Amino acid sequence: xxxxxxxxxxxxxxxxxxxxxxxxxxxxxxxxxxxxxxxxxxxxxxxxxxxxxxxxxxxxxxxxxxxxxxxxxxxxxxxxxxxxxxxxxxxxxxxxxxxxxxxxxxxxxxxxxxxxxxxxxxxxxxxxxxxxxxxxxxxxxxxxxxxxxxxxxxxxxxxxxxxxxxxxxxxxxxxxxxxxxxxxxxxxxxxxxxxxxxxxxxxxxxxxxxxxxxxxxxxxxxxxxxxxxxxxxxxxxxxxxxxxxxxxxxxxxxxxxxxxxxxxxxxxxxxxxxxxxxxxxxxxxxxxxxxxxxxxxxxxxxxxxxxxxxxxxxxxxxxxxxxxxxxxxxxxxxxxxxxxxxxxxxxxxxxxxxxxxxxxxxxxxxxxxxxxxxxxxxxxxxxxxxxxxxxxxxxxxxxxxxxxxxxxxxxxxxxxxxxxxx
Numbered sequence: 001x002x003x004x005x006x007x008x009x010x011x012x013x014x015x016x017x018x019x020x021x022x023x024x025x026x027x028x029x030x031x032x033x034x035x036x037x038x039x040x041x042x043x044x045x046x047x048x049x050x051x052x053x054x055x056x057x058x059x060x061x062x063x064x065x066x067x068x069x070x071x072x073x074x075x076x077x078x079x080x081x082x083x084x085x086x087x088x089x090x091x092x093x094x095x096x097x098x099x100x101x102x103x104x105x106x107x108x109x110x111x112x113x114x115x116x117x118x119x120x121x122x123x124x125x126x127x128x129x130x131x132x133x134x135x136x137x138x139x140x141x142x143x144x145x146x147x148x149x150x151x152x153x154x155x156x157x158x159x160x161x162x163x164x165x166x167x168x169x170x171x172x173x174x175x176x177x178x179x180x181x182x183x184x185x186x187x188x189x190x191x192x193x194x195x196x197x198x199x200x201x202x203x204x205x206x207x208x209x210x211x212x213x214x215x216x217x218x219x220x221x222x223x224x225x226x227x228x229x230x231x232x233x234x235x236x237x238x239x240x241x242x243x244x245x246x247x248x249x250x251x252x253x254x255x256x257x258x259x260x261x262x263x264x265x266x267x268x269x270x271x272x273x274x275x276x277x278x279x280x281x282x283x284x285x286x287x288x289x290x291x292x293x294x295x296x297x298x299x300x301x302x303x304x305x306x307x308x309x310x311x312x313x314x315x316x317x318x319x320x321x322x323x324x325x326x327x328x329x330x331x332x333x334x335x336x337x338x339x340x341x342x343x344x345x346x347x348x349x350x351x352x353x354x355x356x357x358x359x360x361x362x363x364x365x366x367x368x369x370x371x372x373x374x375x376x377x378x379x380x381x382x383x384x385x386x387x388x389x390x391x392x393x394x395x396x397x398x399x400x401x402x403x404x405x406x407x408x409x410x411x412x413x414x415x416x417x418x419x420x421x422x
Contacts, residue, residue, distance in 0.1 A: 074261035090256035092299035104292030107353035110144035115368035137375025189234035200240035249334035317342035
């Protein structure tokens with residue numbers, strides 16, 4: 001069945017111009033013949049993907065065995081490897097043996113976990129107005145009290161020129177990601193400051209290291225990182241501890257360290273020769289951790305960590321943690337903590353026990369973080385409703401709004417998944 005539509009186009013003055021009969025007759029929208037992703041054309045590639053992953057698993061088995069052997073063999077080489085590890089950006093050892101295993105400590109009878117996560121709507125130059133939206137979700141969960149969790153959602157709209165531009169650059173992409181990260185950590189610090197229950201664990205999803213790309217001048221990058229560190233200091237002054245949680249981590253910093261150890265710390269060889277463990281994620285090595293146990297502590301080799309975090313007393317340390325319960329398949333996560341947590345045994349145990357207690361609620365992920373993500377999420381329906389709210393507000397003030405031609409035709413074609421034949 002074919003349906004011919006009569007289309008009108010708006011020119012730059014807003015006048016409607018009718019399409020010619022010839023043009024109309026050439027535009028056909030077919031109801032049955034909707035073109036989406038042609039899955040039949042991907043069958044062979046998907047089969048090849050499966051075969052590649054199976055072959056990779058077989059190769060990984062040998063590499064994992066090698067990495068675990070090196071982990072034991074060079075367990076006491078931490079001090080010897082510390083400097084060369086920094087040079088090649090491998091995990092930097094601490095005073096703990098590389099193969100250290102720390103069992104799950106007991107959690108306090110009562111303690112609070114506060115989590116924050118954020119999402120954003122990027123500025124769209126094709127939209128009716130230029131703006132961005134950051135929404136931060138947060139949850140306060142008080143273990144052992146019987147009190148219901150407290151949930152919050154905090155949206156912030158950026159629309160002034162001061163909001164939208166930095167050094168002549170539109171606040172989008174990484175620049176907006178940085179603002180979202182700052183909003184998340186600020187929200188955590190605010191909640192920790194007023195939380196009456198102690199001890200308190202503050203959690204963010206992802207990393208504690210603020211990644212600022214090279215788009216900004218050096219002083220601008222420094223200002224953003226220092227603003228983040230100021231919030232970590234606020235959390236510390238509030239008497240809370242803070243950690244970042246990374247689910248299914250892909251980092252290969254410990255495996256790079258193990259390869260360096262196999263070369264007896266020779267930086268030149270490590271930089272020039274092929275590392276057989278290059279693409280082996282650390283989590284594969286630590287799947288032997290007992291249920292609830294953590295690995296040794298390491299220091300992040302990130303240059304930002306060395307340049308900014310370390311001098312401020314917040315040098316980011318990390319470990320790997322098995323969240324699974326006894327008898328279940330391992331669930332390995334990466335946990336990052338600042339130096340003032342890593343170097344205090346009681347604080348370190350609190351983070352360890354608190355994260356596992358939270359993960360036991362859901363099975364494999366901290367409950368408070370899962371709820372914070374849910375509270376921060378902006379659905380497509382909410383996005384459309386908000387866009388309509390913006391359009392209505394503009395019309396009430398007499399501002400005429402139009403989508404760009406590109407956005408207009410995307411709206412037409414994507415809502416119905418239609419195919420236009422020209």
